Amino acid sequence: MSAPAINRAPETLLTPGQVAALFHVDPKTVTRWAHAGRLGSLRTPGGHRRFRESEVLQLLASLTTEAVRR
C-alpha cells in the first residue's frame, strides 16, 4: 500500500448525546452499549466517547422495522 497509514478520516463522529437523541434513550444508556461492545467507541484522551455516524446509522437502520401496509 502506498497509501499513508493514517487516513484522514472524514468520518463524522457523534457525541453520546447525539446518539441518545437518535434512539430516544439516555446518554448513559449509549455509554452502556459501548461498554457492552454493541457499539464501537472512540475515546478522547480525557475519557469521553465518540461514535461513528455511519456505524450508528447502520445500527439504527438494522433495528428499524417498517409497519405493514394494508
Added chain:
Amino acid sequence: MSAPAINRAPETLLTPGQVAALFHVDPKTVTRWAHAGRLGSLRTPGGHRRFRESEVLQLLASLTTEAVRR
C-alpha cells in the same frame, strides 16, 4: 458544521408507555401491535421498542371516526 444528517432530530420517538397513554391501553397491547406489524418498531440494542410519533399519530387519526354533520 459540515456534518449532514444528525443535526436535526429525524423524528420524535415515543416509548411504549407514551403510546399506551395516547390510546389509553396497556403498554403490552402496544407491543402486540408492533409484533403484528401494525406499528413500525424501532428496537434499541437492549431490545426495548421505540415508536415514531408521526406514525402513531397517523394511526390514531386513521382510527378516529368523526360524527357526520347532517
Added chain:
DNA sequence: ATCCAATGGGGTAATTAGGGGC
C-alpha cells in the same frame, strides 16, 4: 485563565420484554 454544557462513574427506582392463562 474563565465560563458553561456535556460526559463519566456509581447506585437505585421505574419501565419494558417475554411467556402463560383468563
Added chain:
DNA sequence: GGTGTCCTAATTACCCCATTGG
C-alpha cells in the same frame, strides 16, 4: 380475535458530583 393482568429477568432512566470539551 383481541385485551388486561400475573410473574421473573433484563434494560433503561434519574440522582449525585468531579472531570472533560470547546
